[in-house]
Amino acid sequence: MKTAVVTGASSGIGDAICKELLNSGFVVYGISRTRPQFRHASFRWIQLDLTKTQNIPRTAAQISETSIDLLINAAGTAGKHTGLDFDEKIFHRIFDLNFLAPIYLASSLKNKLKRSLIINISSTSDRIAEPGYALYCSSKAALNMYFDVVSLEQKNCKVISILPDYVDTPLLRKEIGSEAFDWDKTMKPEHVASFVGSIVGNHAHIPTGARIMVLNTATLGSFSKKELLYAYNVDTDTLISSQ
Numbered sequence: 001m002k003t004a005v006v007t008g009a010s011s012g013i014g015d016a017i018c019k020e021l022l023n024s025g026f027v028v029y030g031i032s033r034t035r036p037q038f039r040h041a042s043f044r045w046i047q048l049d050l051t052k053t054q055n056i057p058r059t060a061a062q063i064s065e066t067s068i069d070l071l072i073n074a075a076g077t078a079g080k081h082t083g084l085d086f087d088e089k090i091f092h093r094i095f096d097l098n099f100l101a102p103i104y105l106a107s108s109l110k111n112k113l114k115r116s117l118i119i120n121i122s123s124t125s126d127r128i129a130e131p132g133y134a135l136y137c138s139s140k141a142a143l144n145m146y147f148d149v150v151s152l153e154q155k156n157c158k159v160i161s162i163l164p165d166y167v168d169t170p171l172l173r174k175e176i177g178s179e180a181f182d183w184d185k186t187m188k189p190e191h192v193a194s195f196v197g198s199i200v201g202n203h204a205h206i207p208t209g210a211r212i213m214v215l216n217t218a219t220l221g222s223f224s225k226k227e228l229l230y231a232y233n234v235d236t237d238t239l240i241s242s243q
Contacts (some may be wrong), residue, residue, distance in 0.1 A: 001042070003065045007031045007050060007105065008075030012169035013121055016193035017074055018043065024197060026070070029063055031105075050075050050101035051093060057108040068112045070200060073102035074121040078175055083134035091135060098139035103146055117203060118159045119196060120147055124213055124222050126163060144211060151209035158208040160199065164192050165219040185218035 004021050008014030009030025018030050019038065027042045033049045046062050048055060077097045079090050102120060106113065125133060126140040144161050151159035166172065168186040192214055199206065206212075213223055229242040 001025060001027050002069040003027045003029070003063075003067070004070035004072065005029045005031065005063065005068055005105075005109065006072045006074055007101065008073075008121075009045070010034045010036045012074075012171060013164070013167060013189045013192050014072075014074035016189035017072055017121075017196055020190075020193040020197040021070070021200070024201070027065075031059065032075070050105075051096040053096055053100050053104050056101065056104040059105065060108045060112065063109075063112065066112065067114055068109060068116055070117050070119070071106060071109060071113060072119045072121065072196070073105065075101060076121065076123075076171070078133060078136040078171060080132045080175060081135070082132065086135060094135045095139050095142075098136070099142045099146070102143060106150070113154075114156050116157050117200065118147070118150075118157055119199070120144070120159070120161045121192070121196075122161045122163050122211075124163045124165045124215075124219075127227065128222060128225055148209050158203065158206075160203065160206060160208070161211040162192065162196065162199075162214055163211055164214040165216075165222050167192060185216070187214070187216050187219075191216070 004026045006014055006018050006028060009018050010032035015036060018028050018036065021028050022040045022042055029044045029046055030036055031046045031048050031050065035045060046059060048059060050056065075097055077094060079094055081090060106118060120143060122144050123140045125137040126144050129137055147159050147161060164187065166186040168183060168188055195214055215222060227242065231240045233240065
């Protein structure tokens with residue numbers, strides 16, 4: 001049986017991914033602060049608050065297998081604030097979980113990650129700025145760039161970043177609150193988990209370092225958004241737009 005490690009196992013996308021992998025015959029180590037509601041003979045729960053990054057290296061010792069086939073970083077958080085108005089507590093909560101935890105975990109498991117697949121559940125917010133979410137967007141951008149470098153360095157592993165648009169999770173419900181929002185346009189965690197399952201089963205055609213946006217018909221327009229990038233040619237004294 002293959003072995004997977006999944007963070008954020010107690011709710012949302014992480015919960016759905018755990019169930020998808022268990023149904024596919026994996027032994028799954030689920031890492032989360034609170035105990036998942038489901039039970040399965042092949043599920044191993046590791047209780048860990050991933051914002052306490054100093055405790056992450058102990059995780060490797062709780063996994064008895066000598067190798068891990070699959071590492072999925074699905075845990076994440078957000079918090080609404082204006083870009084120039086936040087406190088240190090909010091900064092650390094978002095960056096510790098969204099950015100530091102995945103890289104500390106991958107590092108602590110590196111001796112078990114040989115010929116493994118690493119999947120990060122990131123977000124389209126890594127490239128689409130949204131008012132009120134400067135820290136969230138930048139944490140996802142940092143995560144993706146860090147693992148882009150890892151994908152170049154670690155030839156024995158494959159790294160794929162999954163970028164979902166709006167997904168109906170407890171986190172999103174909390175962030176939206178009572179604001180007007182069209183929930184019919186969101187995806188379900190099971191949609192993302194099903195896609196992840198298909199990638200795990202057949203990723204030979206996907207190169208390491210790939211970023212894959214996960215959208216539905218309502219959010220497909222996100223795929224066409226282009227970066228506002230310019231280049232200045234010092235030889236010709238010209239400014240060139242990428243658009």
